[in-house]
Amino acid sequence: MNGAQSLVATLVDQGVDICFANPGTSEMHFLAALENPKMRSVLCLFEGVATGAADGWYRMKDTPASTLLHLGPGLANGLANIHNARRASSGMVNIIGEHSAAHLKYDPPLMSDIEGLARPLSHWVRRAESSSTIAWDAATAVAKASGHPGQIATLILPGDTSWQQAGTSAIPPRAAATRKAPDAARIEHVARVLRSGERTLIILGNKATRGVALERAGKVAAATGARLGSQFFSARIERGAGRVPIERIPYAVPLAQAFLKDFRHIVTVETSEPVAFFAYPDRPSLLKAEGTLVHPLVEADEDSALAFEMLLDMLGASATRPTLQPRVETPVPSGALNxxxxxxxxxxxxxxxxxxxxxxxxxxxxxxxxxxxxxxxxxxxxxxxxxxxxxxxxxxxxxxxxxxxxxxxxxxxxxxxxxxxxxxxxxxxxxxxxxxxxxxxxxxxxxxxxxxxxxxxxxxxxxxxxxxxxxxxxxxxxxxxxxxxxxxxxxxxxxxxxxxxxxxxxxxxxxxxxx
Missing domain, CATH: 3.40.50.970 (Thiamin diphosphate (ThDP)-binding fold, Pyr/PP domains)
Structure with a gap:
């Protein structure tokens, strides 16, 4: 088994079984290793498609996909959608081909500072120095990408690491992704805010906009009169009939200010307070009204479902039924497109x-x-x-x-x-x-x-x-x-x-x- 085969086998063993690829010459051994029947390979005709597709995979699966990109220029082509994935807290394992170590000293045309390109948008970057350690490197990359929130892991794969024999190497044990428990004092503080009866908006982000966390947030809203909102852009929201409805903070600064002006409190869950998308002359960057207080309930790396369970217990509202969105039968429109x-x-x-x-x-x-x-x-x-x-x-x-x-x-x-x-x-x-x-x-x-x-x-x-x-x-x-x-x-x-x-x-x- 060569290094590339060891890498692909380890990815599969760690739960990463799809690769969005745009390969080049230095990745031919990795391409051959994709013959592994447990790994699905998907050809993309531009690296930005590969990295964006990996983002989409994570948003629905909550497990990372891998990408295969060709040297520094290939990574550069994919960076825009790596940026979008990072902002969405999507996990991703990027495999970046590189020249063999012996070839780099000749400064070949495709040589570049891959680490320098990768670091600003990656949470973890490593160059695989040896075929005998590539399995450990791959398992570590998957573990980083699989955490909560998801992270961008970038593993640089030199050609000689791919083609040399790997031998037998240990890998770190596969760990289940866990989320931190929120601070109980913070939960108690937010409970006091909600009991005050003052107008409160709870802004949900990341995994709080779906599943059990969203249902429990709906119970909190029903029990306290607080309203549920989201940023204008969210990574993924479960919505429609039968779901807990979430109001969307408007994009335009004046509309967002009007939406937020009457709230005395803003409670944030896996997100931050509302900020204008751009800086505009004579308009604020922070959108809340003067005097509005911001209270973090759940930080980005914490468990929002658990936080709402704790909050409901403190409020004595665990049995409350959330208000659900009714079905609205919209008539088929006619006439002009607008x-x-x-x-x-x-x-x-x-x-x-x-x-x-x-x-x-x-x-x-x-x-x-x-x-x-x-x-x-x-x-x-x-x-x-x-x-x-x-x-x-x-x-x-x-x-x-x-x-x-x-x-x-x-x-x-x-x-x-x-x-x-x-x-x-x-x-x-x-x-x-x-x-x-x-x-x-x-x-x-x-x-x-x-x-x-x-x-x-x-x-x-x-x-x-x-x-x-x-x-x-x-x-x-x-x-x-x-x-x-x-x-x-x-x-x-x-x-x-x-x-x-x-x-x-x-x-x-x-x-x-x-x-």
Whole structure:
């Protein structure tokens, strides 16, 4: 068994059984080792697709995937979606190929400071120095990535470490991922805040927005009158009919300030207090009202489900029933396409247990408020703000949950960053409906131009925001990568295309023409 084979075998033994790969010459022995029948390998045509797909896999599985990236430039190509994954607390094991140690002294063209590229966005970085220790290195990487919150682990794999014989080596025992218990004094303090009767918002983040933690948060809200909220972007929320509803803090600073102004207390759970996405002239960075007090209930590495159990005990409210979202049957819309009719079409068309990956920065900003009463579904947002995340994340989500329909909502500007995802979706036969909102511009930047106080954009500025010369042919783009596609120009046609896509296996693309 050579080093690469030892590495892959260890990944599998430690529970990492999928690799999103874009290999190069220095990774050929690792590529050969992927013949291991227990490891699924998925080819991605751009490294940003590989890292984004690994992020999507973690968000649904709560276990890390691996990626295979080619040297420093390959890692650099994947860094934007590693940034998004880090901000979403997703675990990931990145295997970065490297030249053999003897070759590095000649300064070959692809030589770079891989550690220097990796460290700012990785929680753990190691260069595998020997084939005999690669199994230990791999097991350590998986352990780091599997913790709570999830972490980015980067393992650099020199060519000679791959091809030399590994022999027999020990590995650290596989440890179950655990979460820290929250501080009891902190729980008691928040209980006093909630008993005060003063207006309180509990902001949920990371794993508190789903499962047992969300149900218990709903009990706390029902027992105390506190409201439940989330940041505008969340890693994953379980929502829809029968789930505990969470209010979304608006993105725009004035709207967020208006939403938050009457709260005396903000309680944070696996997240921080609300902060503006950007700095704007004459607008604050912190969005709470003056005098509002912030109380952390659960830190990022703690167990929110346990915290709410402790809190309910202190409040004497363990038997309280949470308020659940009722089902709202949304009529099929008709007429022109606009943010409201688009939201209504999605609400009406979502099948039960769907997963929505949202990067519709402008057009879909109203969508989430109008899908609260839709069939139960999961919502995934971009936590890091680096665009080009949606189609790769949807790819990983669909591989993690092959029996669920995934709806990927993305603007045309964002989609062009990682459109290669469609090819992987077709190759793997993934159940993804990609919705391209084609307004032929970076519409979000037109709004931000005004928000920044830069005035009205001139002709040259507009030329850097509009993407209509030439206009992108989305149908041809999709079909060239093996994905059936349709264009819609009315709300009823959009609903019909969404519903039809959910009934057919495999990927589909819908171009929503907004002109």
């Amino acid at each position: 943010p409201l009719s688009i939201a209504h079409a999605l609400a009406a068309a979502l099948p039960e247990n769907a997963i929505v990956v949202d990067e519709s920065l402008t057009t879909g900003r109203e969508t989430m408020g109008h899908t609260m009463g839709a069939a139960p579904h999961d919502l995934i947002n971009n936590m890091g703000g680096s665009i080009g995340y949606a189609t790769p994340v949807a790819t990983g989500v669909a591989l993690a949950c092959p029996d669920r329909r995934v709806f990927c909502m993305v603007g045309d500007g964002s989609a062009m960053y990682t459109i290669q995802s469609l090819w992987t979706q077709a190759r793997e036969g993934l159940n993804i409906t990609t919705v391209i909102f084609a307004n032929n511009s970076y519409a979000i930047l037109k709004a931000e131009y005004a928000n920044m106080g830069a005035g009205a954009p001139g002709e040259r500025a507009l030329s850097m925001i509009d993407i209509d010369r030439p206009r992108i042919d989305w149908l041809a783009m999709a079909q060239s990568m093996g994905v059936p596609a349709v264009a819609v120009e009315t709300a009823e046609d959009f609903y019909r295309a969404l519903a039809d896509s959910a009934r057919e296996p495999g990927p589909r693309l819908i171009e929503v023409r907004l002109y």
